[in-house]
Amino acid sequence: MTARYLAALLLLAAPAGASEFAVNSRDLADQKAVFATVESRNVVPARARIGGTIGALSAHDGDAVLPGQPIAIVGDAKLVLQLGALDAQIAGVQAQLAQSQADLSRAETLFRQGSGPRVTMDQARTAAEIAAATLRARTAEREVLRQNLAEGAVMAPVAGRVLQIPLTAGSVVLPGDTVAMIAEQRFILRLRVPERLATGLRPGDTVRLDTGQLGVASKTVGRITLIYPQIAEGRVVADAEVDDLGDYFVGERIRVWIDAGTRRGIVIPPAYVRTRAGLDTVTLRGAGEIPVQRGQETGDGLEILSGLRDGDVLVTP
Numbered sequence: 001m002t003a004r005y006l007a008a009l010l011l012l013a014a015p016a017g018a019s020e021f022a023v024n025s026r027d028l029a030d031q032k033a034v035f036a037t038v039e040s041r042n043v044v045p046a047r048a049r050i051g052g053t054i055g056a057l058s059a060h061d062g063d064a065v066l067p068g069q070p071i072a073i074v075g076d077a078k079l080v081l082q083l084g085a086l087d088a089q090i091a092g093v094q095a096q097l098a099q100s101q102a103d104l105s106r107a108e109t110l111f112r113q114g115s116g117p118r119v120t121m122d123q124a125r126t127a128a129e130i131a132a133a134t135l136r137a138r139t140a141e142r143e144v145l146r147q148n149l150a151e152g153a154v155m156a157p158v159a160g161r162v163l164q165i166p167l168t169a170g171s172v173v174l175p176g177d178t179v180a181m182i183a184e185q186r187f188i189l190r191l192r193v194p195e196r197l198a199t200g201l202r203p204g205d206t207v208r209l210d211t212g213q214l215g216v217a218s219k220t221v222g223r224i225t226l227i228y229p230q231i232a233e234g235r236v237v238a239d240a241e242v243d244d245l246g247d248y249f250v251g252e253r254i255r256v257w258i259d260a261g262t263r264r265g266i267v268i269p270p271a272y273v274r275t276r277a278g279l280d281t282v283t284l285r286g287a288g289e290i291p292v293q294r295g296q297e298t299g300d301g302l303e304i305l306s307g308l309r310d311g312d313v314l315v316t317p
Helices: 002-013 077-113 118-150
Strands: 020-022 025-040 043-047 052-057 070-075 153-155 160-164 178-184 187-194 206-209 221-232 235-242 253-268 274-276 279-284 288-291 293-298 301-306 313-315
Touching: 025 178, 043 153, 070 178, 077 118, 187 206, 187 221, 187 253, 206 235
Parallel strands: none
Antiparallel strands: 020 313, 025 187, 025 253, 043 178, 052 070, 070 153, 160 178, 187 235, 206 221, 206 253, 221 235, 253 301, 274 279, 279 288, 279 313, 293 301
16 A cells, blocks of 8 residues: 555656656767868879970869860960971872872873883882872871870869969970879878877768858768778878868868767756756656756757766656
């Protein structure tokens, strides 16, 4: 009779519709803060294919470019002069070919009529063939020269953003000189993790970003895609892909959290925490409202750093 009476009192004391949660500690991922930089997976140079003088720049630092988009024009006045000389040579060879073909036609006619020797016809045929071959050679040389002129256009090799153009219009370049540096599209986060924290790092692990630095309110996470095997200056380098990372600033430093082992901790649903005047409290069954210290949000709740212990039973406030 007494047990039933106490149970009835507890039921009446609990708020209507109140739910309960039993506090139990569990293993949590121990996250450590490290710094990462926004970088391009590849920084590709756009090089000049011919030597000459830069006549015009059609891109500038910070511009987004597509594959094959012109960045600069390199001109060489000597190529234009050589092209004019070849055009004149081709015109002369064409005249020689026309004369050789006319001589061959007359020699063949005289040979058929029995008025001309065969050797004259053979000589005329050879002269016509030499003129035709010379014309083909000069025409091929002109096409090579035109291709050299066309290669004066410096094209973007990949889609991305121009990081730097160290030259100006009027600068002299040689074949192979770098005209622009282009960061390949789709930027990544490059982490440099102390080797004592990198022992448990694996491809596919989740990294959490400091969203305040990115200027967004939503939770931003990424996944490690590559861990480099070489340790430099006591740090392990790893790449992480993050959606909506942006593609403008290269080298921007962002704080991220990585998993570095496990630890024991308490996680409760956020609905059991009440915040008033900057103070976080929870309601314990039979003990009333007590203050707690909140930690980071996990995937399934809110970590409590202090104020609770195993066996406590929470009720909704």
